[in-house]
Amino acid sequence: MHVIKEGPGDRPPYTYEGEVAYRNGDVLVLRCIWAAIKPFAVEDFRLQEGDVMIECYYPAEWFNIFAVYTREGDLKGWYCNITEPPILTEEEVRWKDLALDLLILPDGREILLDEDEFEALALDAESRRQALEALAKIRQWHAEGRFPFNG
Numbered sequence: 001m002h003v004i005k006e007g008p009g010d011r012p013p014y015t016y017e018g019e020v021a022y023r024n025g026d027v028l029v030l031r032c033i034w035a036a037i038k039p040f041a042v043e044d045f046r047l048q049e050g051d052v053m054i055e056c057y058y059p060a061e062w063f064n065i066f067a068v069y070t071r072e073g074d075l076k077g078w079y080c081n082i083t084e085p086p087i088l089t090e091e092e093v094r095w096k097d098l099a100l101d102l103l104i105l106p107d108g109r110e111i112l113l114d115e116d117e118f119e120a121l122a123l124d125a126e127s128r129r130q131a132l133e134a135l136a137k138i139r140q141w142h143a144e145g146r147f148p149f150n151g
Contacts, residue, residue: 001030003055006096008121018055018093027147028057028088034068042103042111045077056148057086057093062134064095067148078104078149080138082118082131098123098131102138104149110139 005014014037018030034051041047047068054067064083068076082100086093099117104110112135123131142149 002092003030003032004092004094006094008097008099008117018053021054026058026060028059028086028093029148030055030057030093042113043105043109045103045105045111047076051076054148057088057095059085059088061085061137062098062130063138065138065148075106077106078142080104082134084127098127100131100135102135104142110142 001018001020003016003018007014016032016035018032020028021031022029030053032053032055034047034053035049039047045068048070050071052069052071052073054069056065056067058064062083062085064081064086066079066081068079070076080102081095082098082102084096084098086095099114099121101113102110103113118131
């Protein structure tokens with residue numbers, strides 16, 4: 001499956017491939033291999049080329065959640081993107097990033113990223129409200145141990 005991430009603002013789209021692991025009306029789960037564009041690290045979390053991403057896309061939600069594993073299968077954490085709801089077809093996932101991200105480490109620590117970029121986006125009031133509600137929902141799902149936070 002072809003994944004197209006549209007960046008916030010004027011950033012060019014980023015495209016990559018994934019393999020469908022599961023799909024129903026509520027979620028599309030892809031298995032993707034991270035191909036490092038540039039190094040990424042926050043505290044103890046580091047994305048490295050070859051990491052396995054289990055990417056969960058929800059057609060009715062303003063977010064996606066990527067469970068990140070080493071090649072050997074060790075959980076590194078969950079990278080949660082605040083987005084507009086994705087457009088899903090049989091061949092493609094297209095999603096628009098709204099800059100705000102939540103990184104959740106295996107020990108439960110949460111790190112909110114790119115708040116300044118999110119605040120700088122020219123979003124209408126409804127989109128901003130939806131994005132902040134999405135952030136709260138991710139935190140709720142994590143607290144409840146819902147998929148994909150349940151291992």
